[in-house]
Amino acid sequence: MTDKSHDPNQMTGAAMIVRALIDHGVQHVFGYPGGAVLPIYDEIFQQSEVEHILVRHEQGAGHAAEGYARSTGKPGVVLVTSGPGATNMVTPLTDALMDSIPLVCITGQVPTHLIGNDAFQECDTVGITRPATKHNWLVRDVNDLARVLHEAFYVATTGRPGPVVVDVPKDVQFATGTYHPPRKSDVHISYTPRVKGDATQIRKAVALLANAKRPVIYSGGGVINSGPEASQLLRQLVEATGFPITSTLMGLGAYPASGPNWLGMLGMHGTYEANMTMHDCDVMLCVGARFDDRITGRTDAFSPGSKKIHIDIDPSSINKNIRVDVPIIGDCGNVLGDLLQVFKAEAKKPDIKAWWQQIAQWRARNSLSYRKNNDIILPQYAIQRLFELTRGKDTYITTEVGQHQMWAAQFYGFEEPHRWMTSGGLGTMGYGLPAAVGVQVAHPDSLVIDIAGDASVQMTIQEMSTAVQFELPIKIFILNNQYMGMVRQWQQLLHGNRLSHSYSEALPDFVKLADAYGCVGLQATKPSDLDGAIKEMIAIKRPVLFDCRVAALENCFPMIPSGKAHNEMLLPEEATDEATAKAFSGGKALV
Amino acid sequence: MNQPASAYFLEERHDPNETHTLSVLVQNEPGVLARVIGLFSGRGYNIESLTVSETESQKHLSRITIVTTGTPMVIQQIKHQLDRMIPVYRVVDMTLTGSSIERELAMVKVRGGGDHRVEALRLADAFRARVIDATTESFVFEITGNSSKISQFIDLMRPLGLVEVSRTGVAAITRGPEGM
Numbered sequence: 001m002t003d004k005s006h007d008p009n010q011m012t013g014a015a016m017i018v019r020a021l022i023d024h025g026v027q028h029v030f031g032y033p034g035g036a037v038l039p040i041y042d043e044i045f046q047q048s049e050v051e052h053i054l055v056r057h058e059q060g061a062g063h064a065a066e067g068y069a070r071s072t073g074k075p076g077v078v079l080v081t082s083g084p085g086a087t088n089m090v091t092p093l094t095d096a097l098m099d100s101i102p103l104v105c106i107t108g109q110v111p112t113h114l115i116g117n118d119a120f121q122e123c124d125t126v127g128i129t130r131p132a133t134k135h136n137w138l139v140r141d142v143n144d145l146a147r148v149l150h151e152a153f154y155v156a157t158t159g160r161p162g163p164v165v166v167d168v169p170k171d172v173q174f175a176t177g178t179y180h181p182p183r184k185s186d187v188h189i190s191y192t193p194r195v196k197g198d199a200t201q202i203r204k205a206v207a208l209l210a211n212a213k214r215p216v217i218y219s220g221g222g223v224i225n226s227g228p229e230a231s232q233l234l235r236q237l238v239e240a241t242g243f244p245i246t247s248t249l250m251g252l253g254a255y256p257a258s259g260p261n262w263l264g265m266l267g268m269h270g271t272y273e274a275n276m277t278m279h280d281c282d283v284m285l286c287v288g289a290r291f292d293d294r295i296t297g298r299t300d301a302f303s304p305g306s307k308k309i310h311i312d313i314d315p316s317s318i319n320k321n322i323r324v325d326v327p328i329i330g331d332c333g334n335v336l337g338d339l340l341q342v343f344k345a346e347a348k349k350p351d352i353k354a355w356w357q358q359i360a361q362w363r364a365r366n367s368l369s370y371r372k373n374n375d376i377i378l379p380q381y382a383i384q385r386l387f388e389l390t391r392g393k394d395t396y397i398t399t400e401v402g403q404h405q406m407w408a409a410q411f412y413g414f415e416e417p418h419r420w421m422t423s424g425g426l427g428t429m430g431y432g433l434p435a436a437v438g439v440q441v442a443h444p445d446s447l448v449i450d451i452a453g454d455a456s457v458q459m460t461i462q463e464m465s466t467a468v469q470f471e472l473p474i475k476i477f478i479l480n481n482q483y484m485g486m487v488r489q490w491q492q493l494l495h496g497n498r499l500s501h502s503y504s505e506a507l508p509d510f511v512k513l514a515d516a517y518g519c520v521g522l523q524a525t526k527p528s529d530l531d532g533a534i535k536e537m538i539a540i541k542r543p544v545l546f547d548c549r550v551a552a553l554e555n556c557f558p559m560i561p562s563g564k565a566h567n568e569m570l571l572p573e574e575a576t577d578e579a580t581a582k583a584f585s586g587g588k589a590l591v
Numbered sequence: 592m593n594q595p596a597s598a599y600f601l602e603e604r605h606d607p608n609e610t611h612t613l614s615v616l617v618q619n620e621p622g623v624l625a626r627v628i629g630l631f632s633g634r635g636y637n638i639e640s641l642t643v644s645e646t647e648s649q650k651h652l653s654r655i656t657i658v659t660t661g662t663p664m665v666i667q668q669i670k671h672q673l674d675r676m677i678p679v680y681r682v683v684d685m686t687l688t689g690s691s692i693e694r695e696l697a698m699v700k701v702r703g704g705g706d707h708r709v710e711a712l713r714l715a716d717a718f719r720a721r722v723i724d725a726t727t728e729s730f731v732f733e734i735t736g737n738s739s740k741i742s743q744f745i746d747l748m749r750p751l752g753l754v755e756v757s758r759t760g761v762a763a764i765t766r767g768p769e770g771m
Contacts, residue, residue, distance in 0.1 A: 130626060131633050135677040138621070155677060190618055190680040298600045316671035319664060563600050 009180060013142045014039035014173040017106060020149040022049050023181050026077050028068065028441050029053070030061035034081025035121060036108025039173040053441055053470055056462040058085050060434035062092020063460065066101045067435030070421045071396055072442045073227055075102040075156050082108045083121030086128065086167075091428060093132040096163040098425025099250060100225055102156040103163035105133075111171040112140055125167045134162030140169065142177030150186040159193025160314040161225055193313060197330035202338050204326045205285070205309045210347035212283035214355045215243045218266065221250030221424065222288020222312060222332045224417045230254070230333030231417040234287065237340050242349050244359055246274035248289045249409055250424040257413030263359070264368070267295040268560050269406040272367035272569055273359055278303050279566035280358075286310045288332040291321040292425070301565035311335045367558045367571050368410055377527050379404065379479045379550040383411040383451065386477060389534045394446045396439045398422065400432040400456030403485035403556045408451040430459025433476060437463055440472040447475070447538060454480040454507055464517040467543040475537050477546045481554065482507060489555045493580055494562075510547035519543035606662035610639065611686040612693060612763045613670065614771055618678035619645050619653040626676055627655060636661060636669050640695075640738070642760035652680070656763050658738075683771045690766040696759045697741045702729040703752030711751045718744045729754070 011019065017040050021029065030053045033041045044052050055061040058080045065076025076096075080089055086107045096103045110119040126138045135155050137148045145168065152164045209215060217238060223230045231254040238245050238261050245255050246263040255262055264271035266278055278284065284306045289295070291310075296302045299321055308324040310317070311332055318327040328335050370380045383404075397412060398421040399405040405422055414420050421439060423431035432450040440448040450457075457478055467474050479485075487502040514521030520540050524533040530548070537544050557572040561583045570583050617623050624643055631638050640658040645651070659669060666684070673682045685691035699720070701711050708730075715722065715732050718740070724731035734744055738761060745756055765771065 126622060127625070130622070130629055160675075188618060188677050191677045293599060296600075314671075314675060316668060316675055318671070320668055323664070 018043045030064045031079030036082035058088035060463040063434035064438030067438030071439045078105040086125040095426040102161035109169040136165040138167045142175040150182040195331045197328040197335035214282040216281040217245040219287045220248040220289025223254040226333040233336040253414035253417045256415040273362035275566040398432040398435040404453040404479040429456040436474040449475040455484040514545035523547040525549045615655040616680040619651040640760040685763045693763045699732045700754040707751045
C-alpha cells in the first residue's frame with residue numbers, strides 16, 4: 001500500500017475546491033468571505049492561479065459573475081458563505097436561471113453535525129435555491145466533492161446553460177479525501193442534453209422556409225448562448241434566404257443592427273415593423289427564443305396566420321406558450337448549421353419582394369421617432385449620442401431594468417454577440433452595475449458602460465467600491481429622471497396617473513457620491529453639454545458615475561398595451577392622452 | 592376584449608382538463624422527491640395522487656407514479672419539465688400508452704355491530720377485500736384495485752360505520768413484455 005501522505009491527490013475539501021476551479025480553467029472568482037468558507041479563503045490566499053474579486057454584497061458577486069459569463073461564454077464562479085451569504089445569492093441565481101447564464105456558486109454551510117439545528121448562519125441552502133438553480137448539491141462526504149464539483153461545471157455549461165449551487169459544510173472543507181480530475185463518469189447518466197436536431201424535422205423546416213411568401217426569423221438569447229459560431233450561421237442563413245430578422249431583448253447582437261435585413265427588436269417595446277412582420281407573417285422561424293409574454297402580447301392573437309418552426313435546446317420551451325408546427329430540439333448553432341446546409345442544397349432564395357415592400361411601408365412609420373428638444377436632454381437622444389460616440393470602439397453595454405433598458409435596446413445598435421448584458425427574464429433592478437464589474441474583469445482593456453436609471457443604480461451602488469479597489473474603469477451612465485420611470489409610465493397608463501411611490505424625492509448627488517467612492521463624477525444637464533461630457537467619460541481610465549439629467553416625464557414608445565396583439569401597437573405620434581386611454585382597455589381616463 | 596388594468600395579458604383557457612398517470616424513473620438521492628413536488632407546486636400543476644418507492648436498490652432507482660390533471664398543453668409541459676430535471680431518467684405517460692394497469696391499495700376501518708357488521712363483511716367479500724384485523728366491534732379491510740373501485744367500496748362502507756381510510760396512491764405499469 002502506498003503512503004497516502006505523499007499522494008498528491010490527497011487533500012482537504014477546501015483545497016479540492018480551488019484545485020477543481022483551476023482544472024476547469026477558472027481565472028476569476030467573485031465572492032465574499034464569512035465563517036463557513038474560511039478554509040476555502042485560506043486556500044485562495046496561498047495560490048495565485050485563481051484571482052478573487054471581493055464584492056461589497058453577495059448579490060453583486062452573482063451579477064458580476066453573470067456579466068463575466070455573458071461576455072465571455074465561460075461559466076461565472078461565485079463563492080459565498082452560509083446563511084445570509086447564500087440567501088443574498090437567490091436573486092442572481094434566479095436571474096441566471098431565467099436568462100440561461102452558466103454560473104457555478106459555491107456556498108459554505110455549517111458543519112454537518114449542526115445541519116438542521118438552527119446553527120449560527122445556517123439556512124437550508126439547497127432547499128431555498130432548488131427552484132432558483134438548474135441543479136444543486138449538498139456535499140456531506142469529502143470523497144464526493146471532486147465528482148460533484150466536476151458535475152456542477154458540466155451541468156452549468158451544457159444543454160440549456162444555467163446556475164448551479166454546491167453547498168459545502170465546513171467540516172467537509174477541513175476533511176481530507178481523494179481528489180480526481182474531471183472524468184466522464186462524474187455526471188448523472190440521466191442527464192443527456194440533446195445537441196443535434198432531428199434531420200426529418202429540419203427537412204420539414206426547409207420546405208416551409210423555401211415556400212414562404214411572408215417569412216420572418218425571430219431569434220433570441222439561445223443563439224448568443226450557443227457561441228459565436230451560431231451568430232455567424234444565423235447571419236449566413238439570413239443572407240442565404242433574404243428573410244427579415246428580428247430579435248428578443250436577450251438576442252441583440254446575434255445579427256448586426258446595421259444589417260440590411262434587421263427589423264429591430266420585437267415585443268412590448270419593439271419596433272412597429274418587427275411586430276407587424278411577426279403578426280402578418282406566413283412562416284416564422286424562432287431560433288433560441290421562448291415566446292415570452294413580453295414578446296407575444298395576447299397569445300390568442302399572436303401571429304395568427306403563420307406556420308411556426310421552433311429551434312430550442314430545451315424541450316420544455318416547445319409548446320409552452322405558443323403551439324408550434326415544426327419543433328426542432330437541439331443546440332441553435334448545430335441546428336442552424338444543418339438547416340443552412342439543407343437549405344443551400346435543396347432550396348433557392350424565395351421571391352419575397354412584395355413582402356419587403358410591405359415591410360418598407362411599416363418602417364416608414366418611423367416608430368422610434370421622438371420630438372427633438374434643444375433645452376432638455378431626452379433619454380433617447382442621450383443613448384443615441386452614447387452610441388454614436390462609442391461606435392467602432394471595443395464596447396460592452398450592461399443595463400439595469402426599466403425605461404432606460406428599453407431605450408438602450410431600441411437606440412444602441414449592437415453589431416456583435418456577447419456585447420449586451422441585461423436582465424431579461426427576471427428584470428432585476430441593480431443588475432447592471434455589478435454586471436459591468438464582471439465584464440470589466442473579463443475584458444480589462446475594453447470600454448464597459450452600464451446604462452442605468454437613477455432608481456435601479458442605487459440597488460447595487462456599493463459595488464462602485466469594488467470597481468475602485470480592483471481598478472476597473474467601468475462607466476455608469478445614469479439616465480436620471482428622478483422617477484422609477486417604467487413604474488411611473490404604467491401608473492400613468494393603467495392607474496389613472498396616480499404616481500404612487502414612483503418618485504425619488506431624495507436622490508443622492510451622484511457627482512459627490514462618485515467623489516466619496518474615489519471615482520470620477522460627471523454631469524450633463526443640457527443637450528449642448530452632452531457630447532463633451534460623454535467624450536470626457538470615455539477618455540477617463542477610472543470608474544465614472546455619469547449623472548445625465550434627462551426629461552423627467554418622457555415615456556417609452558412604441559408599446560403594445562397589455563391585452564393587445566402585435567398589430568395594435570401604440571406609436572409615439574399617436575400616444576396622445578386620449579388615444580392612450582382608449583388603447584388601454586379597462587384603464588382609467590388619463591389626467 | 593376587456594380586462595382589468597394589468598401588466599400581463601390575462602388569458603382564459605378553455606381547453607378541457609384531462610387526467611394522466613405518469614411514471615417517473617429517478618435516481619434515488621437526497622432531495623429528489625422535493626424537486627419533483629417543488630416543480631408541481633412552483634408551476635401550479637395538480638397532483639391527484641403520488642406514489643414513490645425505491646424499485647432497484649442496486650442502481651439506486653426510484654419510481655414515482657403521479658396522477659395529474661391539466662389541459663393537453665399543460666400535461667405536455669409537465670412531462671418536459673420533469674424530463675429535464677438532472678436526476679430524472681425517464682418519464683412515461685401511462686395514459687398515452689393505452690395499455691397500462693393501475694392499482695391502488697387501501698386499508699379501511701369500519702366499526703359497528705349487528706346487521707351493519709354482517710353487511711360490511713358481505714360487501715367486502717363481493718369486492719374481494721380481505722379482513723386483516725378484527726375486534727368484536729370493528730374490522731380493518733384490505734382492498735386492492737383501481738382507484739374508482741376503492742372509492743366505490745369506501746362509499747359503501749360509509750353508512751356501515753366507516754372510521755378511517757389509508758390509501759397508498761396509484762401504482763402503474765404497462766402490459767406486455769416491455770419495461771419503461
